Amino acid sequence: MADELGIVQLHALRLGYSPSKVVLDHVDLSIRRGDVVAILGSSGEGKTTLLQAMLGLIAPLSGEVRLLHRSLASLNKEERSQLFARIGVVFQHNALFTDMSVAENLAMVAYQTSQLRKEVVRELVSLRLRSVGLPGFESRRPDQLSGGQRKRVAFARAIMLDPEILFCDEPTAGLDPLTAGKLSLLIQHLGSELGATMVMITHDVDLIHAIATRVVIVGGGEIHVDAPLDALRESSDPLVRGLLGQLIAPRAVS
Amino acid sequence: MTAPGAHRQRGNAREERIPFSGSLGIAQANQIYGAIAAEHAAASRLIVDLEGVTQLGRVAEAAIVAACRVRVRRGDFIHIVGAQGLVSDIELALGTPEQDFEEAPPRLLEAVGLGTLTKVASAAALLQMAASSSAAALRFAFRRVHLPRHSLRYNIALMGADAVGIVGLLAALLGMILAFEATRQLGDLGAKALVPDVVGLSLIREFAPLMCAVVVIARNGAAIASELASMRAGQEVDALRTMGIDPVEYLVLPRALSLILTTPMLTIMAMAIGLLGAILVAILFAHLDLALFYYRLVEAVDLNDLVFGLSKSLVFATTTSLSAAAVGLSSGSSASDVGRATTHAVVLGIFLLVVCDALFTFFSGVSHGR
Ligand SMILES: Nc1ncnc2c1ncn2[C@@H]1O[C@H](COP(=O)(O)OP(=O)(O)OP(=O)(O)O)[C@@H](O)[C@H]1O
Ligand SMILES: [Mg+2]
Numbered sequence: 001m002a003d004e005l006g007i008v009q010l011h012a013l014r015l016g017y018s019p020s021k022v023v024l025d026h027v028d029l030s031i032r033r034g035d036v037v038a039i040l041g042s043s044g045e046g047k048t049t050l051l052q053a054m055l056g057l058i059a060p061l062s063g064e065v066r067l068l069h070r071s072l073a074s075l076n077k078e079e080r081s082q083l084f085a086r087i088g089v090v091f092q093h094n095a096l097f098t099d100m101s102v103a104e105n106l107a108m109v110a111y112q113t114s115q116l117r118k119e120v121v122r123e124l125v126s127l128r129l130r131s132v133g134l135p136g137f138e139s140r141r142p143d144q145l146s147g148g149q150r151k152r153v154a155f156a157r158a159i160m161l162d163p164e165i166l167f168c169d170e171p172t173a174g175l176d177p178l179t180a181g182k183l184s185l186l187i188q189h190l191g192s193e194l195g196a197t198m199v200m201i202t203h204d205v206d207l208i209h210a211i212a213t214r215v216v217i218v219g220g221g222e223i224h225v226d227a228p229l230d231a232l233r234e235s236s237d238p239l240v241r242g243l244l245g246q247l248i249a250p251r252a253v254s
Numbered sequence: 255m256t257a258p259g260a261h262r263q264r265g266n267a268r269e270e271r272i273p274f275s276g277s278l279g280i281a282q283a284n285q286i287y288g289a290i291a292a293e294h295a296a297a298s299r300l301i302v303d304l305e306g307v308t309q310l311g312r313v314a315e316a317a318i319v320a321a322c323r324v325r326v327r328r329g330d331f332i333h334i335v336g337a338q339g340l341v342s343d344i345e346l347a348l349g350t351p352e353q354d355f356e357e358a359p360p361r362l363l364e365a366v367g368l369g370t371l372t373k374v375a376s377a378a379a380l381l382q383m384a385a386s387s388s389a390a391a392l393r394f395a396f397r398r399v400h401l402p403r404h405s406l407r408y409n410i411a412l413m414g415a416d417a418v419g420i421v422g423l424l425a426a427l428l429g430m431i432l433a434f435e436a437t438r439q440l441g442d443l444g445a446k447a448l449v450p451d452v453v454g455l456s457l458i459r460e461f462a463p464l465m466c467a468v469v470v471i472a473r474n475g476a477a478i479a480s481e482l483a484s485m486r487a488g489q490e491v492d493a494l495r496t497m498g499i500d501p502v503e504y505l506v507l508p509r510a511l512s513l514i515l516t517t518p519m520l521t522i523m524a525m526a527i528g529l530l531g532a533i534l535v536a537i538l539f540a541h542l543d544l545a546l547f548y549y550r551l552v553e554a555v556d557l558n559d560l561v562f563g564l565s566k567s568l569v570f571a572t573t574t575s576l577s578a579a580a581v582g583l584s585s586g587s588s589a590s591d592v593g594r595a596t597t598h599a600v601v602l603g604i605f606l607l608v609v610c611d612a613l614f615t616f617f618s619g620v621s622h623g624r
Binding site: 052055056057077080081082083084085087089091092093094095096097098108109112113114115116117119120121122123124125126127128129130131135136138159161162193 | 279280283284287291311312313315316317319320321323324347350352353488489490492493495496497498499500
């Protein structure tokens with residue numbers, strides 16, 4: 001089965017913004033269909049850089065990124081567009097188009113990357129907005145929404161075309177605990193509904209506990225930990241304990 | 255089990271069963287819609303049979319709902335059978351009222367996206383675009399109308415029509431100044447009759463295109479750079495790329511095209527208004543005869559000069575829009591980067607303006623001096 005190979009594959013990846021300033025090195029990662037991966041790490045360790053490399057937004061200094069079994073470096077424009085129609089991304093700053101209505105933000109994904117007819121797109125827009133708890137918000141503009149509502153719209157846009165992989169960068173960061181809690185419920189719900197593979201950068205321990213199956217910790221310029229969540233509960237690694245604190249059984253501090 | 259609004263035709267209802275099977279996703283959505291919504295002569299009882307469906311994606315679900323709405327509006331009686339969860343989801347969706355929302359017609363998105371290039375490729379479409387954009391510019395000259403930011407028409411309104419006032423004012427002043435100076439200098443030499451030659455040639459070949467370009471750089475070059483830079487900061491450019499949309503096509507092309515279309519129009523206007531200003535001064539202060547002015551002007555300025563001036567403005571518009579876009583798209587991602595990109599775009603724009611102008615002068619001199 002091709003899926004055994006993993007639908008996000010990183011091979012011997014070296015990432016950085018110049019050859020002299022390497023952010024992450026020796027990155028090997030294979031994410032299988034159905035995995036829900038939480039990426040953690042201290043600020044500035046390279047989580048966003050790693051995500052951007054997976055999405056082909058920055059070119060690796062060396063190594064290869066394969067998304068849905070295609071090498072990102074070898075894609076032409078047409079193939080790129082087809083491939084990216086199969087993934088969804090929720091950006092850290094939402095990246096909604098502020099001069100379009102909420103409905104237009106959602107609809108443009110469909111119009112640009114699929115051949116779906118107008119009637120279907122309109123129905124789908126409404127369906128998605130209902131599923132993120134924002135029915136009737138079609139004509140609003142993103143700047144007329146609260147932070148939590150904007151995040152929901154960003155989710156609705158990302159899942160618009162039933163993506164096979166959903167990437168999120170800090171989906172609950174910057175929200176109050178109540179809103180964050182509601183959002184993680186939503187993510188949980190959407191995740192199970194889509195059956196999608198999820199890759200999220202997050203430090204939200206509740207969210208990780210609720211849905212993550214696998215934890216990747218970035219630190220010291222490389223992938224420090226890559227393990228199933230359950231395997232980490234007993235870990236004595238200080239970085240793991242520092243980042244996942246509440247999840248792990250308390251121990252005496254030496 | 256029934257969809258709302260379907261109560262006619264109880265007695266002799268014609269029954270129609272549309273079975274679906276297998277895994278239904280985005281690839282099947284349009285077909286599903288077509289199969290259900292297809293035009294039928296008589297209203298009937300429609301059974302959407304989902305028994306054989308193993309998996310129903312949300313896109314396919316939306317297609318079923320959208321098509322069922324069409325049938326319900328036609329007065330058909332809808333019955334959905336299949337796995338309980340699927341049926342209740344669809345019935346729930348059908349039960350919620352259809353949302354009406356303002357939506358950019360796909361044609362508009364297409365026009366600023368991939369479609370633009372192919373459209374531009376055909377000369378007929380270009381002519382049509384020029385015609386509609388001049389019409390739009392005229393309409394918008396007097397009244398600001400809200401248009402989606404990304405549309406070509408919006409950009410043309412913003413870039414062309416909104417600049418009419420300032421360009422007109424500057425052109426009139428420029429024409430007057432040129433006429434004044436020419437009268438003074440040439441009057442001393444006793445060659446006042448040459449004022450129309452000097453003013454006409456310098457306005458049309460040099461000053462009108464240059465002045466318009468400066469206005470365009472300050473207004474539109476700066477706007478393009480800051481818009482694109484703030485879209486980078488807000489990750490919207492990244493978002494486009496992860497949707498498989500080329501940011502250059504989607505964001506730069508409509509802006510560049512608008513500028514390339516509107517700048518020559520502004521330049522023609524500046525030439526005309528500048529000449530009017532010059533005529534005013536020539537008549538009132540240099541006491542030149544209007545007929546003489548006209549005669550000298552027509553003698554001195556020919557079509558080549560007009561073409562020369564307009565080619566310049568085309569080149570200026572191109573360098574301005576493309577350099578501003580390049581600066582904006584390559585900017586960093588903080589708020590101060592947006593400001594820096596704006597400044598940088600103006601400086602680069604003016605630099606390129608002067609360099610291109612020098613090249614024009616040089617090459618026209620070479621071909622002239624042959
Ligand atoms: N565009 C850039 N140019 C140069 N260096 C960059 C750029 N973006 C990030 N960096 C550097 O790369 C390193 C990793 O940054 P990255 O944004 O990936 O961190 P992060 O783990 O996502 O941090 P945070 O949790 O704060 O978001 C940092 O040291 C940062 O300064
Ligand atoms: Mg980050």
